[in-house]
Amino acid sequence: MSTDANEALSRRGFLAISAATLGGVMLAPGIRLIEIAGARAPEQAVSRQVRWGLLIDTNKCAPGCDDCVKACATENGIKDTGHPRTDAQWIRKVELKDLRSGRTHSVPVMCQHCEHPPCVDVCPTGASFKRADGIVLVDRHTCIGCRYCMMACPYKARSIVFQEITDQNPDVPRGNGCAEGCTLCVHRIDHDRQPACVEACTRAGHNAMIFGDLNDPQSEIAQRVAKYASTHIRADLKLNPGVRYQGL
Amino acid sequence: MHLHGLVRLSACLALASAALAFASDRVPKPVINIDKPGKCVEDTATMRREHPDMLKHQRDLTVHEGIRTREHSLKECVGCHASRKTGSVLGENGFCQSCHDYASVRLDCFGCHASKPKLTNGAKP
Numbered sequence: 520m521s522t523d524a525n526e527a528l529s530r531r532g533f534l535a536i537s538a539a540t541l542g543g544v545m546l547a548p549g550i551r552l553i554e555i556a557g558a559r560a561p562e563q564a565v566s567r568q569v570r571w572g573l574l575i576d577t578n579k580c581a582p583g584c585d586d587c588v589k590a591c592a593t594e595n596g597i598k599d600t601g602h603p604r605t606d607a608q609w610i611r612k613v614e615l616k617d618l619r620s621g622r623t624h625s626v627p628v629m630c631q632h633c634e635h636p637p638c639v640d641v642c643p644t645g646a647s648f649k650r651a652d653g654i655v656l657v658d659r660h661t662c663i664g665c666r667y668c669m670m671a672c673p674y675k676a677r678s679i680v681f682q683e684i685t686d687q688n689p690d691v692p693r694g695n696g697c698a699e700g701c702t703l704c705v706h707r708i709d710h711d712r713q714p715a716c717v718e719a720c721t722r723a724g725h726n727a728m729i730f731g732d733l734n735d736p737q738s739e740i741a742q743r744v745a746k747y748a749s750t751h752i753r754a755d756l757k758l759n760p761g762v763r764y765q766g767l
Numbered sequence: 768m769h770l771h772g773l774v775r776l777s778a779c780l781a782l783a784s785a786a787l788a789f790a791s792d793r794v795p796k797p798v799i800n801i802d803k804p805g806k807c808v809e810d811t812a813t814m815r816r817e818h819p820d821m822l823k824h825q826r827d828l829t830v831h832e833g834i835r836t837r838e839h840s841l842k843e844c845v846g847c848h849a850s851r852k853t854g855s856v857l858g859e860n861g862f863c864q865s866c867h868d869y870a871s872v873r874l875d876c877f878g879c880h881a882s883k884p885k886l887t888n889g890a891k892p
Contacts, residue, residue, distance in 0.1 A: 559833075561834065561836045561837070562834055562836050565833040650831065650833065652833070656830065660826060660827075684879070687879065688885070689845065689846075689880070689884060692881070694878040705833070706835075709835050710835070
């Protein structure tokens with residue numbers, strides 16, 4: 520009797536586990552949740568298996584639209600200090616024009632999260648570093664504000680903070696004398712959320728930005744990269760950035 | 768002994784002597800207001816002695832490895848210990864600042880980190 524009960528229990532347990540496992544993969548035919556694929560317990564370190572990336576469709580990015588820039592500033596607490604030449608700039612809109620054909624593009628340019636980041640090579644204290652999942656960050660605890668990274672970055676993606684800052688977003692510490700740049704909203708990614716720029720672009724209906732894991736063949740970004748031609752900015756430098764542009 | 772250790776020891780001694788001196792009103796002492804009484808993540812003695820090490824350990828895990836456990840995170844400290852009046856851990860009687868001023872230990876976390884918890888819409892500090 521008791522063995523029967525045990526068997527029944529273990530069988531039930533097995534079924535429950537299988538159901539849970541299948542639920543993660545087969546939520547609906549053809550649909551797989553990125554959240555489930557990328558879910559990571561808070562005490563678990565980031566994995567090398569993941570390579571976070573952005574795909575920006577320049578055909579959908581309207582000139583003059585700065586929804587992503589505004590969303591970034593709000594999320595990360597970047598305020599106008601009245602010194603536009605030296606204010607921190609995590610994303611900027613760049614207008615490009617092909618002089619021969621006259622074709623124009625408007626593209627958001629932020630830290631490109633290179634596989635071989637020059638900012639990391641030049642940093643004398645190791646403050647500029649690449650996380651295992653490909654996000655390039657500044658550890659402000661060790662940054663001495665030398666600005667070598669700003670000089671080394673071919674994308675002008677790094678800024679330095681010149682003013683005392685108050686009322687930061689608790690999730691985004693930033694302060695005087697430290698270099699900084701786009702973090703891909705790492706505090707959101709670690710909680711399985713999208714970066715603020717991507718969320719804002721999608722919410723406004725532009726759908727020009729996709730965020731996801733380039734290493735996961737099932738993810739939308741990897742499928743788009745496999746299907747459509749996309750390129751890096753300054754691909755000649757062979758830095759293999761995580762940010763790709765379509766239609767450029 | 769390293770200079771750092773010496774400073775830490777003297778800070779602890781200052782706090783310990785403050786505790787002894789609570790009986791006497793002639794000696795100034797730090798104001799420790801705890802608006803939200805309850806259990807901290809460790810006992811008081813451990814927290815007083817080891818909170819800098821806990822925070823440093825946690826910060827490296829968070830920044831470099833993306834480990835965002837809440838137990839030893841500065842954000843959680845601020846969330847719990849911010850004053851109800853000012854909404855901050857800084858200020859004259861702020862939980863962090865009053866002790867650090869008393870022990871004369873520089874408090875530079877809040878040059879970058881928020882000294883006030885994030886408020887949900889409409890909530891008061």
